[in-house]
Amino acid sequence: MKQEITVALAGNPNSGKTSLFNALTGLNHKVSNFPGTTVEKKIGYCKLNTETRAQIIDLPGTYSLYPKSADELVTYDILRNKAETNFPDLVLFIADASNLKRNLLLLTQVADLGVPVILALNMVDLAERKGVFYELDILAKELGIPVVSINARNKEGILKIKNLLLDESKHKKVTYFNINQVDQNLLNEIGEITDKKNPYAALQYAINAGVYLNNQAKQINAAFEKYHFNPKQFQELEILQRYKVIDDAVRLSRRQKTNHVIKNITQKADAILTHRIWGLVIFLSLLFFVFQAIFSWSAYPMDWVEMGFAWLNATIEDSLPDGVLNDLLVHGVVAGLSGVIIFLPQIIILFAFITVLEDVGYMARVGFIMDRIMRPFGMNGKSIVPLIGGMACAVPSIMASRSIENKKERLITILVTPLMSCSARLPVYTLLIGMLVPETAKWGPFNVHGVVLMAMYLLGFIAALASAAVFKLFVKSEGTAYFMMELPSYKLPVWYNLLITLYEKGSAFVVGAGKIIVAVSVILWAFASFGPRGNMRAIDEKYATLAMSADATMSSEELAAQKSAERLQASYAGEFGKWIEPAIKPLGFDWKMGIALLTSLAAREVFVGTMSTIYSVGGIAEGEDLNSIKHKMLAEKNEKGEPLYSVATILSLMVFYAFAMQCMSTLSIVKSETQSWKWPIVQFVYMTALAYVSSLIVFNIFS
Amino acid sequence: MKLSELKFNQIAIVIAVQGQELSLKLFEMGLLPGEEVELENIAPFGDPIAIRVGEYKMCLRLSDADCIDIKVK
Numbered sequence: 001m002k003q004e005i006t007v008a009l010a011g012n013p014n015s016g017k018t019s020l021f022n023a024l025t026g027l028n029h030k031v032s033n034f035p036g037t038t039v040e041k042k043i044g045y046c047k048l049n050t051e052t053r054a055q056i057i058d059l060p061g062t063y064s065l066y067p068k069s070a071d072e073l074v075t076y077d078i079l080r081n082k083a084e085t086n087f088p089d090l091v092l093f094i095a096d097a098s099n100l101k102r103n104l105l106l107l108t109q110v111a112d113l114g115v116p117v118i119l120a121l122n123m124v125d126l127a128e129r130k131g132v133f134y135e136l137d138i139l140a141k142e143l144g145i146p147v148v149s150i151n152a153r154n155k156e157g158i159l160k161i162k163n164l165l166l167d168e169s170k171h172k173k174v175t176y177f178n179i180n181q182v183d184q185n186l187l188n189e190i191g192e193i194t195d196k197k198n199p200y201a202a203l204q205y206a207i208n209a210g211v212y213l214n215n216q217a218k219q220i221n222a223a224f225e226k227y228h229f230n231p232k233q234f235q236e237l238e239i240l241q242r243y244k245v246i247d248d249a250v251r252l253s254r255r256q257k258t259n260h261v262i263k264n265i266t267q268k269a270d271a272i273l274t275h276r277i278w279g280l281v282i283f284l285s286l287l288f289f290v291f292q293a294i295f296s297w298s299a300y301p302m303d304w305v306e307m308g309f310a311w312l313n314a315t316i317e318d319s320l321p322d323g324v325l326n327d328l329l330v331h332g333v334v335a336g337l338s339g340v341i342i343f344l345p346q347i348i349i350l351f352a353f354i355t356v357l358e359d360v361g362y363m364a365r366v367g368f369i370m371d372r373i374m375r376p377f378g379m380n381g382k383s384i385v386p387l388i389g390g391m392a393c394a395v396p397s398i399m400a401s402r403s404i405e406n407k408k409e410r411l412i413t414i415l416v417t418p419l420m421s422c423s424a425r426l427p428v429y430t431l432l433i434g435m436l437v438p439e440t441a442k443w444g445p446f447n448v449h450g451v452v453l454m455a456m457y458l459l460g461f462i463a464a465l466a467s468a469a470v471f472k473l474f475v476k477s478e479g480t481a482y483f484m485m486e487l488p489s490y491k492l493p494v495w496y497n498l499l500i501t502l503y504e505k506g507s508a509f510v511v512g513a514g515k516i517i518v519a520v521s522v523i524l525w526a527f528a529s530f531g532p533r534g535n536m537r538a539i540d541e542k543y544a545t546l547a548m549s550a551d552a553t554m555s556s557e558e559l560a561a562q563k564s565a566e567r568l569q570a571s572y573a574g575e576f577g578k579w580i581e582p583a584i585k586p587l588g589f590d591w592k593m594g595i596a597l598l599t600s601l602a603a604r605e606v607f608v609g610t611m612s613t614i615y616s617v618g619g620i621a622e623g624e625d626l627n628s629i630k631h632k633m634l635a636e637k638n639e640k641g642e643p644l645y646s647v648a649t650i651l652s653l654m655v656f657y658a659f660a661m662q663c664m665s666t667l668s669i670v671k672s673e674t675q676s677w678k679w680p681i682v683q684f685v686y687m688t689a690l691a692y693v694s695s696l697i698v699f700n701i702f703s
Numbered sequence: 704m705k706l707s708e709l710k711f712n713q714i715a716i717v718i719a720v721q722g723q724e725l726s727l728k729l730f731e732m733g734l735l736p737g738e739e740v741e742l743e744n745i746a747p748f749g750d751p752i753a754i755r756v757g758e759y760k761m762c763l764r765l766s767d768a769d770c771i772d773i774k775v776k
Contacts, residue, residue, distance in 0.1 A: 063731040063732055064731040066727070066731070098758060098759070099733075099757070099758045099759040100758075101733060101757060101758070102732065102733030102757070102759065105731065105733075130758070132758075232723045232724070232727065233723075235727055236723070236726065236727060236730065239727070239730045239731065239735075240730070240735065243730075243735060266760070267743065270743065270744050270753070270760075271744070274744045274745075274746060274747070274753065275747070276745075276747045277747075279746075279747050280747050364762075368744075368746055368751060368753060368762045369746050369747050371746065371750075371751050371764070372746060372747075372748035372749070372750050372751070373748065381751075480724065480725075482725075482728060482763075482764070482767065483751060483762070483763065483764050484728065484729070484732060484761060484762070484763045484767070485761060485762055486732070486759060486760070486761050487753055487760040487761060487762055488759075488760075489760075
């Protein structure tokens with residue numbers, strides 16, 4: 001036996017594929033995308049014995065080999081193409097024993113591609129609770145392939161699988177569908193066009209390519225027409241014939257204990273969880289709880305992250321000599337990194353909830369109860385997860401939109417998710433609301449602060465729905481939008497799976513968003529630190545003389561703070577602020593706010609830090625309260641001597657931050673998820689335009 | 704009778720699915736002629752519906768359920 005065998009793991013959604021993959025490979029795996037697609041590709045390694053290990057490729061969970069998008073088509077190419085580097089030696093197929101018939105459809109298709117298959121029968125316990133048993137040897141004989149029963153959640157039966165993977169004598173190629181009922185001449189021609197030897201693989205690929213791939217579609221469709229071959233009719237026939245074979249195998253091996261179907265836990269739970277009133281009440285309460293958790297549970301870890309970075313900053317500042325390198329590391333790289341890592345606790349908590357709710361089976365119910373509400377806006381029930389997640393952070397939420405099959409609905413969801421008020425807007429809102437109303441103000445029993453904050457979240461949600469309704473009219477639709485979904489039985493969560501998912505999502509966020517944020521932070525740092533030569537030198541000289549002249553009305557810290565404020569104003573960022581001022585003046589903003597708008601591009605919460613630098617307050621991050629900067633901003637007068645931060649200006653700023661696309665990380669994730677520059681550009685333009693117009697209206701109403 | 708007209712506590716058999724694209728999708732998900740179906744839940748706004756198909760539970764929109772012919776057992 002050779003040293004490494006390649007195994008493809010296939011199966012339906014909800015069959016326990018992820019649990020089996022984790023049980024086999026643990027953390028020893030890598031997540032990437034199938035080349036040129038947005039479909040996740042996971043490859044892991046599993047030691048079979050002292051000499052052999054298995055490379056395990058996790059194929060996307062589907063119900064059949066007829067994919068719903070071009071992306072999926074490419075993923076199953078692994079099984080069709082012998083020249084493919086990842087071409088598997090065999091397929092490990094996992095099936096849900098409590099629903100065997102439907103699960104076996106994909107198995108028969110995969111086997112017909114000409115790859116040996118072994119069957120792992122999962123959730124046998126669940127089937128037994130329904131009174132259903134399978135005689136494994138009969139099932140194996142009928143299907144002509146080895147069958148083992150496993151429990152992927154408890155890692156039972158893993159050893160049996162490993163032994164089967166090693167035992168080459170048991171790896172058998174079988175066929176279930178008689179391809180000879182198709183015209184042999186057509187098969188030959190299709191084989192030549194698609195360059196595939198196995199006739200079923202060639203035909204199956206051609207049928208899909210005829211729909212999804214432009215380059216070969218013409219040739220393929222011409223061949224179909226020549227031989228009067230109707231691909232849809234063929235697929236229907238194929239599926240029905242396969243079910244006949246499956247029916248026989250299942251009937252012969254299946255033993256039923258009781259005849260009546262007992263209403264199980266799932267049915268009882270669904271009576272409440274999808275109830276007309278209780279279903280919505282429970283969902284909204286859960287949502288509220290998740291929010292509270294995201295904000296309250298993350299407070300301590302976020303403090304630790306902050307303290308960690310403050311320590312790192314201090315260490316670098318002390319150990320490196322003063323100068324550009326020191327400044328770049330402290331204010332560019334480390335500042336950028338901390339801007340990313342600070343959100344890690346919130347993202348981990350959000351994903352922990354999403355993963356557990358998904359694992360338990362509740363997420364499918366959320367889609368079920370919300371579908372009707374989302375439909376008029378060009379989205380479907382599954383869009384609710386990214387939208388809710390968007391209130392923590394749009395980046396992982398846009399990643400979570402992958403579960404939406406329909407391209408149009410998925411694209412709309414991606415486009416509007418960043419309008420949901422994310423946690424980076426929170427510090428901005430906190431500062432601005434604080435300037436508007438005193439923290440102690442009450443409205444009846446409610447804290448006014450909280451009410452205004454909630455209104456901002458609501459505003460984001462309404463804007464997201466409204467924009468979606470507009471995009472619905474413009475985005476081209478591909479195929480009919482269906483909402484068909486399995487509602488899996490409720491199960492206890494598997495904590496091991498949760499830990500692995502959190503590790504995956506966390507590292508994807510840090511690496512993916514981190515790269516961009518650090519790069520942008522460095523660029524912004526350069527803009528804010530350098531300026532036209534003469535100006536900067538003049539300031540340096542001025543403060544050098546001031547420091548020399550012992551007429552010390554100010555402490556050296558105050559001097560340094562004032563100096564950095566003046567330097568920022570003279571820098572390229574300051575120049576930018578003044579350059580953009582005519583454009584933002586109608587919104588009630590001055591050039592200093594223009595600087596903040598620019599620096600906010602790294603992350604929205606940078607607004608607070610920039611304001612503190614401009615008004616030379618110094619390190620907010622080091623625990624100084626927001627009050628001093630608030631007072632300084634409120635004391636600021638415009639050229640007419642009126643307060644610069646009037647109610648109109650503050651409201652205008654808040655609305656601007658609610659709508660404007662000021663997040664490089666989001667744009668970069670949209671680029672990678674949609675595989676094009678078009679959509680991030682569209683998103684940037686529409687959100688910024690929406691922000692501008694809304695701020696203009698708000699400013700004019702209130703001034 | 705259409706699947707969209709099925710009431711609680713009625714068990715029915717699928718006769719046919721109208722529309723080629725829809726029938727392919729449904730067949731893949733195990734909803735095919737001869738299969739047993741039962742209404743299990745209705746979403747809060749009356750649509751979509753959750754049904755038992757053979758041994759498992761799935762949901763679909765009423766507009767799609769309208770294209771499925773059934774016969775009550």
